[in-house]
Amino acid sequence: MAPQAELRALDAVIIGAGFAGLYALHRMRDVLGLDARVYEAGDGVGGTWYWNRYPGARCDSESFYYCYSFSEELEQEWEWTSKYPEQPEILGYLNHVADRFDLRRDIQLSTRVTSAEFDESADLWRVRTERGEEISARYVISAVGCLSAANVPDVPGLDRFEGDWYHTGRWPHEGVDFTGKRVGLIGTGSTGIQATPVIAAQADHLTVFQRTANYSIPARNKPLDAEEWAEIKTRYREIRERTRASRAGFPYAPTERSAEDLTPAEQQALCEELWAEGGFRFLWGSFHDLLSNEQTNDIVAEFVRGKIREVVHDPEVAEMLAPKDHPYGSKRPPIDTDYYATFNRDDVTLVDIRRAPIVEITPRGVRTEAGEHELDVIVFATGFDAMTGALLRIDIRGRDGQSLTEKWHGGPRTYLGLQVAGFPNLFTITGPGSPSVLTNMPVAIEQHVEWISDCIEHMRAKGLTRIEAQPDAEEAWVDHVNDVASKTLFIKAASWYVGANIPGKKRVFMPYPGGLIEYGKRCNEVASSGYEGFELGSANA
Numbered sequence: 001m002a003p004q005a006e007l008r009a010l011d012a013v014i015i016g017a018g019f020a021g022l023y024a025l026h027r028m029r030d031v032l033g034l035d036a037r038v039y040e041a042g043d044g045v046g047g048t049w050y051w052n053r054y055p056g057a058r059c060d061s062e063s064f065y066y067c068y069s070f071s072e073e074l075e076q077e078w079e080w081t082s083k084y085p086e087q088p089e090i091l092g093y094l095n096h097v098a099d100r101f102d103l104r105r106d107i108q109l110s111t112r113v114t115s116a117e118f119d120e121s122a123d124l125w126r127v128r129t130e131r132g133e134e135i136s137a138r139y140v141i142s143a144v145g146c147l148s149a150a151n152v153p154d155v156p157g158l159d160r161f162e163g164d165w166y167h168t169g170r171w172p173h174e175g176v177d178f179t180g181k182r183v184g185l186i187g188t189g190s191t192g193i194q195a196t197p198v199i200a201a202q203a204d205h206l207t208v209f210q211r212t213a214n215y216s217i218p219a220r221n222k223p224l225d226a227e228e229w230a231e232i233k234t235r236y237r238e239i240r241e242r243t244r245a246s247r248a249g250f251p252y253a254p255t256e257r258s259a260e261d262l263t264p265a266e267q268q269a270l271c272e273e274l275w276a277e278g279g280f281r282f283l284w285g286s287f288h289d290l291l292s293n294e295q296t297n298d299i300v301a302e303f304v305r306g307k308i309r310e311v312v313h314d315p316e317v318a319e320m321l322a323p324k325d326h327p328y329g330s331k332r333p334p335i336d337t338d339y340y341a342t343f344n345r346d347d348v349t350l351v352d353i354r355r356a357p358i359v360e361i362t363p364r365g366v367r368t369e370a371g372e373h374e375l376d377v378i379v380f381a382t383g384f385d386a387m388t389g390a391l392l393r394i395d396i397r398g399r400d401g402q403s404l405t406e407k408w409h410g411g412p413r414t415y416l417g418l419q420v421a422g423f424p425n426l427f428t429i430t431g432p433g434s435p436s437v438l439t440n441m442p443v444a445i446e447q448h449v450e451w452i453s454d455c456i457e458h459m460r461a462k463g464l465t466r467i468e469a470q471p472d473a474e475e476a477w478v479d480h481v482n483d484v485a486s487k488t489l490f491i492k493a494a495s496w497y498v499g500a501n502i503p504g505k506k507r508v509f510m511p512y513p514g515g516l517i518e519y520g521k522r523c524n525e526v527a528s529s530g531y532e533g534f535e536l537g538s539a540n541a
């Protein structure tokens with residue numbers, strides 16, 4: 001008979017030790033004084049930045065605002081080396097945060113949470129781990145990340161492939177040496193676009209398998225010097241205020257400009273200026289209706305196609321790379337360094353798998369409807385089961401034993417992306433239905449963690465033991481998210497925002513596209529009205 005697992009009692013179980021989990025632990029333990037513990041599947045902290053070690057992995061929001069803002073001391077002592085730091089530097093930062101706030105003693109690594117079941121009689125969750133532990137906790141806080149459940153496509157024959165294969169989101173810690181190798185890379189999202197130039201520089205030959213052409217904007221990365229840091233540090237409070245008061249968590253004033261205000265020549269000049277600046281300014285700095293007006297979007301999309309045709313020498317390859325089937329920004333826009341120019345190399349081939357799809361993986365490579373490509377290594381840059389995948393891989397059961405998988409069979413349903421009706425005391429940091437992936441993530445994460453921590457503080461002050469989103473509030477929020485999404489161009493693309501990358505996944509627009517300002521206002525109103533839309537109670541009542 002298996003030994004009976006010892007029950008550990010905690011106030012809060014936090015699942016995941018990335019940006020969200022680390023801050024949640026600091027807040028729950030050091031601010032609220034809760035007995036809180038993080039359970040993390042990886043062997044180290046860092047979340048996304050622990051797992052995604054693929055060549056070229058770097059941040060594509062600028063470093064000085066892609067970081068925590070909750071501690072002025074932290075922001076004054078940390079200096080990023082460049083505008084868009086590489087993965088090891090970001091992982092180093094998160095490790096520094098774990099040490100600086102003495103978080104490690106309450107983080108249990110190499111421990112995957114497998115199930116969580118709500119006990120209605122006591123208002124407690126019973127959480128189980130792969131190691132056979134059982135923990136009871138008043139609160140479960142999911143910090144599992146929006147893009148953490150790797151998607152390896154189910155291509156027939158992969159098990160017979162005689163070379164090596166990797167998914168970018170599960171990259172080996174020791175790295176991969178591509179020297180002298182024929183490499184095939186499947187996927188041209190942000191990850192594939194970052195990895196392509198770096199792998200091409202090392203491999204003997206790189207074949208990129210493209211299903212959907214993507215609009216990528218040059219990053220224009222550069223080192224940040226001492227003078228720039230001195231300036232950023234004196235302005236940090238103002239930068240943070242602007243970031244929090246912005247629609248998407250970027251410290252830039254939103255543009256009020258419409259394309260109609262400019263002549264075609266002026267429109268082109270503006271696009272040139274933003275292209276020269278690079279990065280996300282290209283998305284946020286052009287026209288206010290870029291993501292809601294097809295005519296406006298066409299101007300910007302055609303400008304990017306023109307740039308691709310300018311950079312890529314072979315007109316046929318340029319046409320393959322120029323996206324024509326979705327508006328610019330309707331899929332998450334990648335930021336790159338020399339992506340399009342890489343296709344001018346003699347040792348790089350682009351294969352259109354929309355026209356001739358992959359049929360199978362053979363022992364020697366990849367076979368499409370047009371023929372076989374012999375390869376030594378296959379890299380899957382095929383993304384994630386986004387927003388719901390990581391949570392649904394845990395067997396979560398709420399009131400009356402209902403599973404979250406059952407509840408979300410028609411797509412995720414939440415109230416404010418923070419809670420799910422029927423699942424009391426379960427909080428989802430940047431859950432579906434919140435702005436999350438449409439924003440600069442650390443800003444969205446801090447807002448959620450602070451809201452959750454204020455909510456728990458309120459409950460403790462009132463002696464309450466249960467908070468649960470109400471079905472009608474959830475329904476109204478889901479309708480609101482769909483209504484806002486229906487007025488944008490996001491719904492014109494088969495993106496991971498709607499789950500289109502996962503065969504069989506119900507197509508529902510998952511993040512909240514109304515922006516951080518509207519969203520934050522709504523969250524604050526809910527809290528100050530005594531948590532409207534939630535029912536609060538006590539097991540003893």
Ligand code: N01
Binds near residue numbers: 190
């Ligand atoms: O994943 P993706 P990603 N056969 O889903 C293709 C963040 N991120 O890892 O578009 C063939 O975007 C798929 O094709 P299609 C960022 O939010 C941030 O690149 O579905 N191809 C697509 O081309 C980003 O959006 C940073 O037709 C298949 C690609 O694989 C998110 O992570 C850096 C396929 C997947 O693109 C995910 O990016 C990198 C199949 N069966 C990523 N299945 C930062 O710097 C999928 N594809 C912060």
